[in-house]
Amino acid sequence: MTISYKWLKDYLNFSETPEQIAEILTNIGLEVESIETYETIKGGLVGVALGQVITCENHPDSDHLHITTVNVGSEQPLQIVCGAPNVAAGQKVAVATIGATLYFSSGEEIKIKRSKIRGVESFGMICAEDELGIGNDHSGIMVIDTDAEAGTPINQIFKLENDYIFEIGLTPNRIDAASHHGVARDLAAYMKSNGSNVSLKLPEIENFKTDNTNNVYEIVVENTEACPRYAGITISNIKIAPSPDWLQQRLKSIGINPKNNAIDITNFIINELGQPLHAFDADKIDGKKVVIKTCDEGTIFTTLDGVERKLSDKDLMICSATRPMCIAGVFGGLDSGISDETKNVFLECAYFNPVWIRKTARRHGLHTDASFHYERGTDPNIIPYAISRAALLFKEITKGEISSEINDICSKAFEPFGIELSYKNIDRLIGKKISRDKIKTILESLEIKIINENDDILFVEVPPYRVDVTRECDVIEEILRIYSYNNVDFPSELRSTLSHHPKPDNAEIINIVSDFLSNNGFAEIMSNSLTSIAYYEGIKGFDVKNLVKILNPLSNELNVMRQTLLFNGLETIAHNANRKNNDLKLYEFGNIYSYNPDKADGTLKGYSEEYRLAIFVTGADTQLSWNIKFEKSTFFTLKKTVERLCFRFGINTDELQVSANTNPFSGEGLSYILKNGKTIATIGIIDKNICEKCDVKQDVFVAEIYWEQLMKHLKNHFVLYKELPKFPEVRRDFALIINKNVTYKQLHDIAYVAEKKFLKNVSLFDVYEGKNLPEGKKQYALSFVLQDEDKTLTDMQIEHIMQNLLKAFETKAGATLR
Numbered sequence: 125m126t127i128s129y130k131w132l133k134d135y136l137n138f139s140e141t142p143e144q145i146a147e148i149l150t151n152i153g154l155e156v157e158s159i160e161t162y163e164t165i166k167g168g169l170v171g172v173a174l175g176q177v178i179t180c181e182n183h184p185d186s187d188h189l190h191i192t193t194v195n196v197g198s199e200q201p202l203q204i205v206c207g208a209p210n211v212a213a214g215q216k217v218a219v220a221t222i223g224a225t226l227y228f229s230s231g232e233e234i235k236i237k238r239s240k241i242r243g244v245e246s247f248g249m250i251c252a253e254d255e256l257g258i259g260n261d262h263s264g265i266m267v268i269d270t271d272a273e274a275g276t277p278i279n280q281i282f283k284l285e286n287d288y289i290f291e292i293g294l295t296p297n298r299i300d301a302a303s304h305h306g307v308a309r310d311l312a313a314y315m316k317s318n319g320s321n322v323s324l325k326l327p328e329i330e331n332f333k334t335d336n337t338n339n340v341y342e343i344v345v346e347n348t349e350a351c352p353r354y355a356g357i358t359i360s361n362i363k364i365a366p367s368p369d370w371l372q373q374r375l376k377s378i379g380i381n382p383k384n385n386a387i388d389i390t391n392f393i394i395n396e397l398g399q400p401l402h403a404f405d406a407d408k409i410d411g412k413k414v415v416i417k418t419c420d421e422g423t424i425f426t427t428l429d430g431v432e433r434k435l436s437d438k439d440l441m442i443c444s445a446t447r448p449m450c451i452a453g454v455f456g457g458l459d460s461g462i463s464d465e466t467k468n469v470f471l472e473c474a475y476f477n478p479v480w481i482r483k484t485a486r487r488h489g490l491h492t493d494a495s496f497h498y499e500r501g502t503d504p505n506i507i508p509y510a511i512s513r514a515a516l517l518f519k520e521i522t523k524g525e526i527s528s529e530i531n532d533i534c535s536k537a538f539e540p541f542g543i544e545l546s547y548k549n550i551d552r553l554i555g556k557k558i559s560r561d562k563i564k565t566i567l568e569s570l571e572i573k574i575i576n577e578n579d580d581i582l583f584v585e586v587p588p589y590r591v592d593v594t595r596e597c598d599v600i601e602e603i604l605r606i607y608s609y610n611n612v613d614f615p616s617e618l619r620s621t622l623s624h625h626p627k628p629d630n631a632e633i634i635n636i637v638s639d640f641l642s643n644n645g646f647a648e649i650m651s652n653s654l655t656s657i658a659y660y661e662g663i664k665g666f667d668v669k670n671l672v673k674i675l676n677p678l679s680n681e682l683n684v685m686r687q688t689l690l691f692n693g694l695e696t697i698a699h700n701a702n703r704k705n706n707d708l709k710l711y712e713f714g715n716i717y718s719y720n721p722d723k724a725d726g727t728l729k730g731y732s733e734e735y736r737l738a739i740f741v742t743g744a745d746t747q748l749s750w751n752i753k754f755e756k757s758t759f760f761t762l763k764k765t766v767e768r769l770c771f772r773f774g775i776n777t778d779e780l781q782v783s784a785n786t787n788p789f790s791g792e793g794l795s796y797i798l799k800n801g802k803t804i805a806t807i808g809i810i811d812k813n814i815c816e817k818c819d820v821k822q823d824v825f826v827a828e829i830y831w832e833q834l835m836k837h838l839k840n841h842f843v844l845y846k847e848l849p850k851f852p853e854v855r856r857d858f859a860l861i862i863n864k865n866v867t868y869k870q871l872h873d874i875a876y877v878a879e880k881k882f883l884k885n886v887s888l889f890d891v892y893e894g895k896n897l898p899e900g901k902k903q904y905a906l907s908f909v910l911q912d913e914d915k916t917l918t919d920m921q922i923e924h925i926m927q928n929l930l931k932a933f934e935t936k937a938g939a940t941l942r
Contacts, residue, residue: 126378127307128162129288131396135308137322138315142288145311152314153605154301155293162287162377165257165279171224171236172256172278173197174268175248180213185242194219194250197275205246210264217265218256218278220249229254258282287377297592299500303398313569313606317562332512332526335519339527341409341470346417348535350440351452353475354416355507355532357515358406360468362386362524371521385521386462386469389514391493399473399502399510400494402442402450406468408460411445414470419448426458427451427490439484440476453481453498455490468527469518473511475504475538478591479676486677503589504538540573540585541594547580553600556612566606572599628838633773634713637737640772644765646709646739651692653715654682659691659817665788672717672731685717688789689738690810690826694818697742706822707743709757713831714738737829739765742822759793762825763807766796769829770805773838778886780804782869789814790826804833853884853911856926860939864893864902870937871906878932879925882917885909903942 129142140148146156175194178201183189190211193201196219204219211217220226220236226249227233239246253259253266256278272281292307300306305326312324339358345351366372367388375382375391382388390401404414419425421437425448433451435441440452449460453476462469482499485491508530515526551557567574567584572593576583586593593599604612638648654677660668670687677683686692689712697708715733724730741757748754767777777796785793785808793808807827815824860871868888875886890905897903910917910925933939 125292125294125302127290127292127304128374128377129290130285131287131304131374131377132308132311135305135326136312136315136324138311138320142290146290148311148314149290149292149307151608151610152310153295153298154307154310156290157293158291160289160291162289164284164287164373165282166227167225167257168284168286169218169256169277169279169282172218172220172226172251174270174272174274174276174278174281175202175217175219175250176274177211177213177215177217177250180211183242183244189242191244192250194248195274196221196248197273202247203245204248204250205241205244206250206265208250208252208265210267211250215265216268216270216272216274218251218268220251220255222247226251226255227257229257229260289377296500299398299497299502299591300589302497302500303395305397309571310606313566314608316569317566317606326509327513329509329512329516332516334527334529335525336527337529339406339468340412341406341528341531342413343531343533344413344415344417345533345535346415347440350418350477350480351416351474352477352536353504353507353532353534353538355473355511355530356414356528357471357473357511357526357530358468358528359471359515359518359522359524360406360527362467362469362518362522364462364464364466364522368521384462384464386466386518389517389521392517393510393514394493394497397506397510397513398497399506400453400497401510401514402456402472402494403462404442404449404460404470404472405462405466406470407466409444409449409470410447413445414472415443415445416452416474417441417443419443423448425451428456428458428461430458433488436484436487438480439487440480442472451484451488451490452476454485454488454495455492469522469524471511471514471518473507473514475502475507482676486679489679501589501591503587504534505588508532538588540587541590542575543584543586543594543596543599545582545584545596545599547582549596550600550603553597554604554607554612558603558607562607563603566603567599570602570606572602628835630835633835633838636772637769638711638713640769641711641739641765644709644768646711646765649693649696649710649712651689651696651712651714652682653686653717654678655684655686655691656681657684659814660684660687663788663814665786669721670718672719686714687716687718689714689716689736689828690789690814691818693738693740693826694810694815694820694824697740697822697824698819701820701822707747707757708740710740712738735831737831739827739829740824741765742820742824757823757825759807759809759825762827766805766807766827766829770796773834774841775837778872787828790828798833798837802833803830804837805829849911849913851912851914851916853909854917854922856908856910856922857889858906858908858926858930858933859890859942860904860906860933860937861897861901861942862904862933862937862939864900866937866939868904871904871933871939874932874936875906875908875929878929879910882910882912882921882925883908883929884911 142159146159149156173196175196178193178195180190180192183191188207190206192204192206194204195201222236222238224236236249250265253261270281294302301310309324312322315322339360341358343356345354364384364386367382367385371388371392372382375388380391386403390403394400418437419435419441423435424432425435426432441448442450442452449457476498478499478501481495485495511530518524519526571587573585574582575585593602660666660671672685674683693710700708716736717733720730741762743757745755745757745761746752770777781797783795783797785795785806787806790806790808791811795803796805798804805827810824810826872886887907888904889907892903930941
């Protein structure tokens, strides 16, 4: 939010510098993120002085140039060659001296240098209006009617003053401060509580009166829930034209481009008071009737940006007698707005239900200044003042006449919030005893009325525009905010308690895993828990009923809570791939969320969340180099990473059950299952149809670690250390011909059953399928590591063990030795 320093002074008489104001605003909760200088005319006309033309003669080598001498207050007059047809001796003119930089109205920028024109030296430039950036006239130099002496800086003659613009990081609950008057109100509260004699004022509207009632429009509010208060007035015989300079400068200073006087007035009011207005071309309102209602589902409506939109029956509309004209509180219509031909205006000033406006804005993906204010809650009681103020500005600036009374339809009273406030609780929550008089001063300056005081209790009423102050603790926070957190003393002693961390420490394990993955070339990503329901639609084995849906989504792309980390990873991969970064290794920790409608009973029982770790690999595993062979990432790249991660915590994946992957998101692959039947990890290649949802065209492999199961397993699992064996291990190999449906896992388990004492390791080091093998067969080359930790194995023992293994393979797997 941008706030003008000079504009604030229209409502508050203070002398503090912009830097001091910024510090005060930050201290009272309106954090100033930056201060920028705004120049009424770019460059501030620095180096441009008032000059008086002493002599003017024709240039001997030109039929349109003149040689002038100009007094600019220096010891010697300047010789300047000028091409303007209207230059003459005796004139007072604007002279850009050497070194000055001019910013033309056209956008061109030049720096004045000493030059020679047709053989005659020129030591400056006599400027036209457009060359100074104050207008568009280039027909001749600008002649200035002034009594000022030559040499006076032009910016003093034009009374140019720099403004200072505050960029405020407004928190969502402080919509009451989303205007210049709102910020001035907070400043006044702070200054009054610190003894400053300041007064907050708004422009007077006592002169408001109706000129006639020649253009009255009927107002009908059909939906009072969505529109509790609606006011309208007509201004007739207006003249659409550019706004006066003061209004244009006010808007330009906060980054708004002026359009015309009618639209500029509505923009001015929303930034002055925080109350949105909408101006209709009154002649385009059919039947001279304004109806506030909803339209039928699917009604087509064209908004100001030319886009046709299908309305919901939950969208509040401003309609004429025959058609919709505007999406209430969000966006105007194409056929009812102000144009250069507008003569009569119907001015709207309303209070709309914030929930209705927020849902409509999100539904249509529209984010406007009006919706920003309405969906957070405007002041329902400022409407009479705001519409009167705007009508007077219309009358003054557009030269129109107020041609109807204010028609203000209010379906309910907006009463202040009554709150009991205890001094004891104020002292307790703030941590410091503040004088009672100061507390009362702060409350009164915040427009919080003290109705009664009884012993230790204050009975106060909070105005309706403070939608975030409804409880005692909220009022105490307001007192502390204005009193300033910086005025609360730090305690002289530090108190702490010893805390017990359960084992294993979840945070410590996360750090260990993060270090492990990062050290192995993986990059951590962090993404939003909100995602799009479109990702989940059409996935085999998944029901969208299990998604946790957002009641008031920010957009259609963020309308459900994620039920897997997979799509966040795919979005990151797509983002990088679109920027030619295709080789990625990523991981993310995060919660996933699900809903079980069978357990829903009106409470939160149907909802659950679970912590997960997702690991992604795609593209190249190793980069091409003179000493490294290029390899693409595969399923086994990721499998190796998961197994190494398990090994880091002393988990032998060979001892886990392995089955086909049943996770509908990670596609074809495998699952690691604990002895209790709980899945601890899944690994798979993501289905191409799922990849296409995120515009990913390359193979992506993903592993999901079920974190809670991992932590439960580690709770009763200890990494053991023991002395290295003193006796050597022995390796023997088998080349077995087996049926194609026999897996390595089956052979692995057979081996450990056949030899439980001396078999230390089994590994598969070669697979062959092809010619010279019977149909339906394949060859596995297995390696066996044998070791006796008490003595050296003899050849006879080794031969006996290997024969037992071979016999087991033959009988249980139908294997033959090649």
